[in-house]
Ligand SMILES: Nc1nc2c(ncn2[C@@H]2O[C@H](COP(=O)(O)OP(=O)(O)OP(=O)(O)O)[C@@H](O)[C@H]2O)c(=O)[nH]1
Ligand SMILES: Nc1nc2c(ncn2[C@@H]2O[C@H](COP(=O)(O)OP(=O)(O)OP(=O)(O)O)[C@@H](O)[C@H]2O)c(=O)[nH]1
Ligand SMILES: [Mg+2]
């Protein structure tokens with residue numbers, strides 16, 4: 001199963017720029033989950049570009065359009081940037097709604113950094129979902145990493161506290177924390193995350209810690225609200241687009257990136273441990289228009 | 291959240307208050323807002339387009355009623371069309387005339403299959419003796435997850451002898467034999483999450499379907515799903531012969547327009563909805579409520595009474 005990271009479109013492959021061209025473009029963006037507002041905004045901009053630069057040919061305009069969006073994405077600080085291991089330990093908190101891909105992504109990240117020679121600790125702070133701890137432990141065994149876990153139903157903040165202590169004691173480079181899935185509309189669960197964040201900040205006041213939101217590529221407009229609310233609670237440092245091996249285009253992350261100035265850091269491209277890559281704005285935009 | 295369609299329509303029609311017929315111009319303005327609302331609710335682009343055409347036909351030249359505002363009038367038409375699309379009647383599960391009934395849950399990764407398998411078993415356990423079967427032998431701890439949930443709900447569980455061992459068809463066949471021996475009358479199979487474009491794994495479902503001859507193949511789909519929902523449903527219909535849909539995670543604020551698109555594109559009805567992580571959180575699907583949710587509508591009942 002291969003993702004069409006690069007599959008150039010037929011839409012722009014030549015021809016005149018007429019009304020039907022604009023309609024097709026609109027359809028493409030809407031079908032890619034870009035959303036009505038941003039689609040209208042982008043098309044208005046492109047119309048200006050088309051007018052101002054006497055571009056006649058659709059494929060020429062396509063190149064300009066891609067450049068335009070890519071440039072806007074690249075302006076966002078941290079776009080496509082891998083996690084940097086600066087201090088010991090660097091903490092990475094993985095959050096998101098139910099089933100978006102958090103646990104798998106936590107394992108993939110742990111594997112990636114282990115491969116790069118860092119010592120990594122996994123923390124099983126999803127103490128709620130059935131067999132969530134076991135799921136992370138299976139990954140931990142496969143990768144050959146220790147997983148800090150408490151009992152089912154325990155306090156997630158306590159798990160994280162323990163993991164930090166243990167990482168400091170053993171001089172590890174990173175702690176990657178898997179958390180329970182929660183819908184952004186559940187106030188008590190979002191409050192629990194704020195508490196977790198406070199615990200981390202208290203114990204690691206000087207370390208830059210990462211809070212990454214995992215979004216499922218098949219999600220539509222709701223992903224925007226998820227990002228808004230999780231960002232408000234945690235000051236996210238980025239988004240990971242999981243399950244991007246789906247045919248879905250994940251266009252809503254354009255709105256997430258632009259409206260919230262949130263960088264997309266990685267994309268998940270499969271269920272395997274190696275299926276995680278840094279986000280590439282150009283490849284993403286080209287796929288959106290293919 | 292998005293402004294509700296109602297507010298936007300009121301805005302558009304605020305100038306036009308009163309008599310005569312709805313003109314093409316009024317209707318076009320209103321329909322732009324309708325289309326926007328549908329897209330913002332994740333109704334598939336193509337389905338939204340067809341729907342708007344139909345709504346237009348019905349609105350054009352309609353006499354403006356004195357009992358309600360023109361905005362309300364358009365809004366009732368939209369509502370009715372959505373309800374029609376989703377099917378008015380309650381859709382029941384199809385049980386075998388001669389037990390055991392075989393149900394399969396299928397869908398994308400993380401949509402809620404495993405949780406829903408146990409929810410479903412619990413829901414029918416008043417009148418049946420269901421069992422859940424772990425046929426996700428791929429995802430780490432998937433078998434254990436189903437087992438833990440089944441134990442919690444007091445539902446019989448069947449799985450492979452050892453985690454990570456055995457093949458899906460082997461486990462499935464053994465499960466049916468076990469059901470026969472233990473007077474189980476509904477066997478619910480949890481399957482591994484898979485992408486609709488993954489040919490190998492979709493072929494596995496085809497195989498399973500042939501072996502099990504299920505009475506229900508239920509597509510478990512996340513209410514947050516976007517435009518791709520239609521293709522997901524079409525592929526699962528083609529390869530796995532889905533007979534019903536279960537829409538999950540409706541306890542959030544997703545509008546759930548994908549549900550409508552799925553029905554419109556495949557004709558397969560939504561039968562149940564998941565409204566929480568607890569095992570009791572599974573409800574009958576209600577088309578009217580869903581239509582209101584998609585449009586962010588308020589009190590339709592009151593409005594319908596005035597017509
Ligand atoms: N195809 C594909 N599947 C993925 C990807 N990432 C995760 N998955 C699958 O998605 C499903 C859900 O992943 P999890 O990691 O369990 O998701 P989660 O967010 O931890 O779920 P909860 O803890 O229940 O909220 C699993 O079946 C994963 O194998 C990806 O990049 N591609
Ligand atoms: N809020 C909410 N969460 C739900 C609902 N249904 C399932 N979930 C959660 O969604 C996540 C994924 O559910 P699973 O049952 O593991 O999904 P799955 O389809 O079996 O996932 P894979 O086997 O990995 O493909 C879990 O965290 C569930 O608790 C629901 O109706 N509402
Ligand atoms: Mg998890």
Ligand SMILES: [Mg+2]
Nearest residue numbers: 403404426432
């Ligand atoms: Mg499952």
